[in-house]
Amino acid sequence: MEELIIATKNKGKMKDFRVLFEPLGIKISSLLDLSEPIDDIEETGTTFEENAAIKAEAICEKFNIPVIADDSGIEIDALNGAPGVYSARYAGEDKDDKTNLEKVLTEMQDVPQAERTGRFVCVLAIAQPGQQTIFKRGECEGTIGYQAIGKNGFGYDPIFYPTGSAKTMAEITPDEKNQISHRKKALDKIENWVKQL
Numbered sequence: 001m002e003e004l005i006i007a008t009k010n011k012g013k014m015k016d017f018r019v020l021f022e023p024l025g026i027k028i029s030s031l032l033d034l035s036e037p038i039d040d041i042e043e044t045g046t047t048f049e050e051n052a053a054i055k056a057e058a059i060c061e062k063f064n065i066p067v068i069a070d071d072s073g074i075e076i077d078a079l080n081g082a083p084g085v086y087s088a089r090y091a092g093e094d095k096d097d098k099t100n101l102e103k104v105l106t107e108m109q110d111v112p113q114a115e116r117t118g119r120f121v122c123v124l125a126i127a128q129p130g131q132q133t134i135f136k137r138g139e140c141e142g143t144i145g146y147q148a149i150g151k152n153g154f155g156y157d158p159i160f161y162p163t164g165s166a167k168t169m170a171e172i173t174p175d176e177k178n179q180i181s182h183r184k185k186a187l188d189k190i191e192n193w194v195k196q197l
């Protein structure tokens, strides 16, 4: 197989995927790497599965080749599961990582440590011409900090402490993140599919 398209415009996700796909010897391209510009795909679903399917199927139909899409986010128990599927747009349609995490920190400022639990969720959808879309889910449990710490990663990584870690997801290295992340766990479940491409 020459290359696999990941139906995303998120550069942070693509960095994760490059680390994850490298050992498999597979070249991946995002929607930003293609020779023609791709219109934004509206995420009208209310679940990670629905949105991942919308993205994967739209691009699979367009190019008639296998496509993976990632729909992901952070679920915070004290916020009844928010931001959830709205993680990218939590503070507005301009999808700004910093204002998103600042909104969460403000909403969480009076929540005690014991109630600051949450998880990252990643659902991968695999769309293939003429076949039913396949879904795989990975989750990474942790707690929400009181301030943003660390420069690595993206999104909510600077406020997320994976269970058992004294460092945020943005303080650990990309390799360390990709051993424990929701994205890695979901990808592990499709490794055999990817290898047979």
Ligand SMILES: O=c1[nH]c(=O)c2ncn([C@@H]3O[C@H](COP(=O)(O)OP(=O)(O)OP(=O)(O)O)[C@@H](O)[C@H]3O)c2[nH]1
Residues within 6 Å of the ligand: 007, 008, 009, 010, 013, 043, 055, 070, 071, 072, 073, 074, 087, 088, 100, 120, 153, 154, 155, 156, 157, 158, 160, 181, 183
């Ligand atoms: O700290 C984080 N570490 C992660 O590992 C992570 N994975 C997802 N997220 C958050 O969830 C949104 C996804 O929303 P999303 O799946 O709709 O993606 P997106 O709109 O950014 O890009 P696309 O793939 O749709 O083109 C992202 O923007 C982030 O805010 C993460 N935050």
Ligand SMILES: [Mg+2]
Residues within 6 Å of the ligand: 043, 088
């Ligand atoms: Mg999106």
